[in-house]
Every structure is written in C-alpha cells, then in structure tokens.
Amino acid sequence: MSLSYWPSPSSSSSASFRCLPMEKPTNPFLSPHFVPIRFKPTLQIPNFALKSKNRRPTISCCSNNNSVVAETRTTSYERPPGAKRGRKYSKQYPGQKEGITEEMRFVAMKLRNVKGKKVEADSSDEEEGEEDDGNGGGSVDEDGDGGGGAGQTWKPTMKGFVKYLVDSKHVFDFVERIVDESDDVSYTYFRRTGLERSKGLSKDLEWFRQQDTVIPPPSNPGVAYVKYLEGLVEKSPPLFLSHFYNIYFSHIAGGQVIAKQVSERLLQGRELEFYKWEGNVEELFKGVREKLNMLGKHWGRDEKNRCLCETRKSLHHMGQIVRLIIL
Template sequence: RTSESPNETRRNTERMFASHACLSSAAAFTARRVPTKTGAKRGAASPAASRHTTIRAQTGHGHGESAAGGGGAATAHGHGHGAAMGDRRPGEKKGFVEEMRFVAMRMHTREQAPKEGKAEPAKEAKPMAQWQPTKEGYLRFLVESKAVYDAMEAIVASGASPMYGDFVDTGLERAEGLAKDIEWFCETYGMDATVADGPGAEYADFLRDISKTSPPEFICHFYNVYFAHSAGGRMIGRKVSEMILDGKELQFYRWDKPGGLDAMMTRTKAKLNDAAEKWSREEKDRCLEETGKSFELSGKLLRLIA
C-alpha cells in the first residue's frame, strides 16, 4: 500500500475518531422504542404496525409515506406500495444479517459510509486537532473492551438461550487476545492495568441483563460488536498503532484460525440468519431497534482512546 506521511496518518485518524464520536448522537436515529399498548382502539394502528412504521423510518427506507389512501403509500421514488410490500424491511430478501447491516450502515455518517450513511455528524467535544491517542487511554480502552468480550463469551457459553450455543467458538472471540495485549502493554511500557469499572463494565452488565430477558436484542449487540470490530475497529487499531505503538500489531486485531477472518464471518452470518428464521417479525424488529443502544455503548468505549 502507499505509505502515508505522519500528517496524513494523523488527519486520517482524526477523521475516524471524529466520525466515530458521532455514534452516541446517531444512536437516537434508531434508539426510539415504540411502547406496546393493550386494548388498542378499533381503527388505530396496532403495536406491531406502529413498530414497523418506526423501523421503516429509522432505517432510512427512502419511502416518503403520505396519506394517499387506497393503493398504498406514495413513495419518494415514485411508486406506491400495498400493505404487503410496505411491511418489507430493507435487505429482508437476503436474510436477517443484511437487515442488521442495513440499519447499522444508516447510522454511520456520509464520511464513514458514503453510499448508505444517513446520520448527521455530532458536534465535537474537542476540536479535531486535539484528537491525539494516548498510551494511557488506549490501555484503558483495551481493559474495558476485554470486559465486554468476556461477557459476550460467557453469555453464549451459558446456555441461557438455546440459540446461544451456535455462537460458541466462532473464531471471532477477542478476550484471549486482549489479555495478551494488556500483558504486553504493561510489560513494554511499565504501566499498570486498572480494573474495568467504566464504559466496558457498564456495557458488560447491560449485556448480561439483556441476554436473559431478550435473546434477539442480545444478538443485535453480538453482531454489531464483532462485525464492527472486524471492519472499522481494525482500521482504528492500525492507525493508533502507527501513531503511538511503533506499528505493533496487537492480538486484538489478529484472526489466526484456519480460513481466516472472512471464513469466520461467513459461518457466523449463516448462523445468525438461521437463528433469526425462528423469530417472529416483532422479535426481528426488537433486534433491529437495539442498534442505537449498541452504537451508543460502543461509542463510549472508543472515546477512551483519545
């Protein structure tokens, strides 16, 4: 690849941090929940229909629905949909993983995802020029991230839901690699790793609770945490390493099992699609609606770095 000058590396990293800092505000894009109501009045939209309408709006479906009765809502791209088509989710024909991907991509900014990003960039707490990773911040990020991955791995091994067993030993697990990285960090730089008591611990507690009460919502976090790390997370890791670790590649960003990362992700996607086949449409929508919370909690972790 073409080498970057130090200034280019810094600018690219700043752009990534700046765009990832929008995750908390972008969470509002999908975090709205539609309360379930009982005893709905005749003629009123059912809870499921309300939820579906919310999901369509949240995913940026592009259908500017109006009160054009009769043959279905008029759409922004010039044709009407009947009720059956109106209930379709973007990506639904390709499987539920594609639905999750579509929702997640809509929560990125145009800078992060030029074709699909819809979220508005957040106003920065710091000017971009001040986004400078630190070893102390990065070590804390690793420690807090390990709390999240420890929780994920323990949850799928717990058998709290029959579906979780399919997600044991996918090859995407990160806790063991993080433990090695934290040990290397402390030995190399003479630093002490604190106990996770910040955003990672908060996220881990949240995951343990939600995994017992709503497996579909937990699966949303499982998908977003692992798959985001394999993409944007890897880029951030490389850039930060170039800036403060002399290019050291951490275990957190290595997938060494046979077949490599692509094979692991393909197998895991197939398992996610199989699991979702057993869900009702309402359960699928609850999973999609959890995307905002996943982005919010992951964003808190990323902000530890700088």
Template sequence: MVTRNVVVSFTTAEKHRKRYPGEAKGFVEEMRIVAMNCILETKQRRREGRKQPEERTVKVWEPTVDGYLKTWLIAVVYDTLEGIIDKAVFPSYAEFRSTGLERSEKLAIDLQWFKEQGYAIPEPTSPGVTYAEYLKELSEKDPQAFICHFYNIYFAHSAGGRMIGKKVAEKILDNKELEFYIWDGDLSQLLQNVRDKLNKVAESCTREEKNHCLEETEKSFKYSGDILRLILS
C-alpha cells in the same frame, strides 16, 4: 373453491406486506443496513453541529498509550459476552460458540504485553462495566435485543476496529501488531459463517421480534461509543 380463495388471499397479503430494507438477502443484511444508517446519522449530526452532550469536537486525533489503554475496558465486555454464549441461557446462543471471532484470549495476550512494557492496566470501570452489566441483564430476558449487540460488537470490530488498531499501532506503538486485531483463519470466512448462523436463528423469529432486535442498534452504538471515546481522553 374455498381452498383456492384462501391461497389467493394469502398470496395477495404477501404481495402487499411491507418489505424491509435488506430483507430479501437475510436478516443480517437488515442489521447491517440499520447499523450503517446509524453511522451516517451520527456523521450528519456532527456536520450540522448537533452533537450529543457526551461527544467532543476533535480537530486532530492524537492518541496516547494511556488513553488507548482505557479502551481496553472493552475486555470486560468481551469476557461477559463470551461467557453468556458459553452458558447459553437460550438454546440459540449455543449456535455462536467457537466462531473464531472471540477476542478474550487475544485481549489477555495484549494486556500482558503492555504490562511487560511497564504500563499500568486500568481496572474495569464504567463504561465497560456498565455495558457488561447491561449485556448480562439483556441476555437473560431479551434474546432478540442481545443478538443485536452480539452482531454489532463483533462485526464492528472486524471492520472499523481494525482501522483504529492500525492507526494506533502507527502513531504510538511503533507499528506493533496487537493480537486483538489478528484472527486465526480467514476473517471473511469466519464472518460469513456467523452471518449464516445469525440468518438461521432469525428464521424462527417473528417480524415483531426482528424489528425489536433492529431497534436495539442505537443502544449498541451508544455503549460501544462511550468506550471508544476514551481513546481521545
């Protein structure tokens, strides 16, 4: 009888526990929903004229090669991110080695191409260096928050990043396809493999740890946004 009461109580508690958007499909779906909400909130804020101090009003987007090259400060971010994964201070990081999403080698090829065209490659400075240092610090003491950045960096590049790359190629590179936007293998399958790994790692996390990861989304977008805004400079 006691055992039955315990089971009934546990089942009742489970029924009334708060369910988070996307939770039934896995933690990656939770991260995706929070990221999309962050994007929608930014768009709504701009429509209402409530821009952040660092945001600029841009009526027509006319990128230049010099402005675009400034965004390659992201190279230091990818180098740092992939170095952290290789070192694997936390065992869970090792799950994300050799996923096929890595960009450092592709970036190096593109940077060499730009050099051969006679363009000067800017030295790593803020905000790229600032973000890289933040990732290093985070990875050593806050693995849940770090995973949030890992997810958003790679998945954002595979979506919005490709659209930006295509527009830049059309406007200023005579449709030159950069290696940064080319993956070895089927991208959709590579992404699914990483989703599965992320969901697996998240299974050992408490609800509080998952929430902490989700709360880092806004910072992830801010750091990446600081770099992408350079394309308009």
C-alpha cells in the same frame, strides 16, 4: 254482439240467409283486469327473487292484489361464496430478503461518520446511506479525525488506548462467557466461532504490564454496557444475539483503522493480538452471519424490529468505548 248470416237449410236460394247471434271475440290483452306477467330467468318466490348470474342484484316485491310489481335495486355488494379476500402485503424492510443481519447492516449505515461529521439519515428505515465503519459514532477515519465532532483532531494517548483495551476485554469476556455457559440452545450455535477476542486481549494487556504501564479497572462505558447486556441474557436471546453480532461487526469493520492509527503513533508499528485472527476473518464472520440469519427466520416481525433498535444501542455503546482512546 255481432250478427252472422248463414243460409237457411230449408231454402235453396243463396239469397236466403239466417241471422244468428255471435259473441264478440274477447282479447285478453284488452281486459281491464289483465296484469302483465314478467318472466325472469330466476325462480320466483313470494316477496323474494333469487339473483341470476350476470345480473345486478334485485329484489322483486309483489302487492297483495298481484296488480303491481315493484323492483328495488340494492346498492351493497355481497361477496360470492368461496371468493377470496384481497391480500394485504406488508412493507418490506431494507435487507429483509437477505436476512436479519442485512437489516442490521442497513441500520448501521445511518450511524456512520464521515470525517467526524455525523450524517443524518431519514427517520425511516427504508432509505439508507453507505455502510457504517462499525464503531457506531466513535470511529476514526484515515485522515485522523475522530468522532468527537467536526474539526477535532484524533490524537490517541497511551493511557486512553489501554482503557479502551480494558473495557473491550470486559465486554468480550462477558458475551463469550454467556455463549459458552448458557443452556439456551440458540446460544450454542455461536460457540468457538474463531472470532473470540478475550485471549488476545489478555496477551496484549500482559505485554503493556511488562512495559510498566498501569492497567486500570474497567471504566464506566464498559461497565454500563455489560450491565445492560445482563438484562437481555434471560429476557430475550434474540436481542442479546443482536448485540453479540454487532460487537464483533464493529470490531472487525472499524478495528483495522484503529489498529493502524495506534500502531503508527504509539506502538512503533507493533501489531497487537487483539487484531489477529486464526484464518480468514471474513469467512469466520460469514459463518456467524449465516447462523444468525437462520435463527432469524423463526423470529416474528416485532421481535426483528426490536433487534434493529438494539443494533443502534450496541453501536452507541461500542462507540463510547472507542472514544476512550482520545480521553
């Protein structure tokens, strides 16, 4: 308590003062019961605080006696409402932008032969080499080397070449008949493409018959391939069409080399009907390629991957048929 002096109202003298009691002013900040209050730009709710923008998430807890304010920082991150998840991009396959036929072409590159030696490509489908000659392991090159191994001379025989024509006709007869007679709408796109080979092969075999050449029945490579294709016709049209495409691809890409070799060595320069087309064969094949790419847009990635596996099988089977020429 303090004393305050005020002049007495009955006294005129300035020296006369009156002593009055006076309470000591209280300072609220010095009170032992004062609890500091922290003002935040958030709405305070008992035992919980809303997060404010541009602040790290915190949880404010108050004790029962309102004497302690504890803050606990959270380490987990909560995605804001409406925020989009990060997009995961799938790996691009070689040729994927151009279409399924370009993807199959990249697979064929890995199976190419260079002067009778098989070039081993990387096990993945991403790194590829040059374009395959189209015969999937049974091709021939300009130097006369075959696909039978390094150092083996490619010497075609008349008997072997006729067997090659017979097995080729067996395969082309089957795929062209399926495309013409099937009720599946995807097969109808590939009717009367101008690439058909059955009629030309029939003419060639008839000419050989007139030359007193014995025409044998289809051998094991051709029969085995047709049997395999029979299992794909109803099971999966995309897989069958991948074989359909690669059969013509291998014949067009590698057939010209074979025709030149055989014509010079066995037929005195005669050109067979098997290697003749009405019109530009590149333009005809381009039409088939565009149609298959159009259908491929509706196939899933797993189905396309299976088509790439079937490409290897197709080129392998066609290569086995080509090897009949030197047997």
